[in-house]
Amino acid sequence: MLLTKFTHACVRLEKENKVLVFDPGTFSETDQALAGADAVLITHEHPDHLDVDAVVAALLGSDTLQLFAPAGVAAQLRDKAADAGSRIHPVAPGEDFEVAGFAVRSFGGQHALIHPQIPVVANIGYFVDSNVYHPGDSFIVPDGVEVRTLLVPIHAPWNKVGEVVDFVIGVRAPKAFPIHDALLNESGRSLVEGHVTRFGAKYGTDYRHLSSGDSVEV
Template sequence: MLLTKYTHACVRLEQDGRVLVLDPGVFSESATALAGADAVLITHEHADHYDGDALTTALAESAELIVYAPAGVARDLRVRAPGHDGQILDAAPGDTFTAAGFAVQCFGGQHAVIHPTMPIVANVGYLIDDDVYHPGDALTVPDGVSVGTLLVPVHAPWSKVSEVVDFVVSVRAPQAFQIHDGLLNEQGLAFTESHIARIGGRHGVTFRHLHTGQSVEI
């Protein structure tokens, strides 16, 4: 499986000519990430994970594209893209389905708390082919499964470094790569990633940084 990292939280998975994209947001190169995509998974409604305009265009360009998202996101996309209801499906914690030939399991339920005065929205984390886990904006450890490749939200308004490190240690995936890194400059990112790599390494996790547009075989 080929994994390509895009800016912030977006990744593209390719295998045997099939393409699955997760969280193409407004910080990401959404049009590039979505080119030729067979299916898209959205974790939650925030714009850095859900570029509604880009997805509306992608649906208009491909009658075969399927988008899976929490109910609120799916509802918004149906309004944006009338006539494409059959291509937009709800996803919720506990669901299992096949998207673009990839086996998908759903975990989580809620976005992490940003501030008590701000409403909490739905958030679905996705485990792909019993290997790649994208948690969206929550540090939910998926229960009853083993993760091979963890996508780590390294920085967010709702997290701190110690929580991110504990998440990596708890999941204990053999390999991990960063996501949700669009709000840090190079110095801040290097500082945060050094803690994740150092402490995660003590627990058998090999953490690697991927540059925007970089691909890796997993």
């Protein structure tokens, strides 16, 4: 399976001529990420994870594109893309489904806390093909599964470096790659990734930096 990272939290998976896209948001190259996509998984409603206009255009421009998202997000998109409503599916934690040949399990439930005065929204983490785990904006460690490829939110208004490291240690996936990094400059990125690389290695995780547009087989 080919994994391609785009800016911030957007990731594209390809296998057997099928394409699944996580979180095409406003920070990301949504046109590239969504080109030829068969399925889209949205973790939560924040614009850096969901470019509503781009996703609606993709849904209306296709007769087959399927989208899965928390219930509130799914309802919002149905209002804007009524003609594609039957292809927009609500997801809750603890569900298993298959789309475009990808097997998906959902985890989590809510976004990490940013501040007590900022409402917490629904957030779904997705585990694909017993391999790739995208947690969205959370550090939920998926229970009952062995993650082989972890996508790590390395910087956000809701996290700190120690929590990032503990998440990587907790999941203990053999491979890990960055997401949620658009707010970092190169100095900040090197600092965070240095800690993740060093401590991850102690617990069996090989962390590798990916820039936007980079691809790797997983």
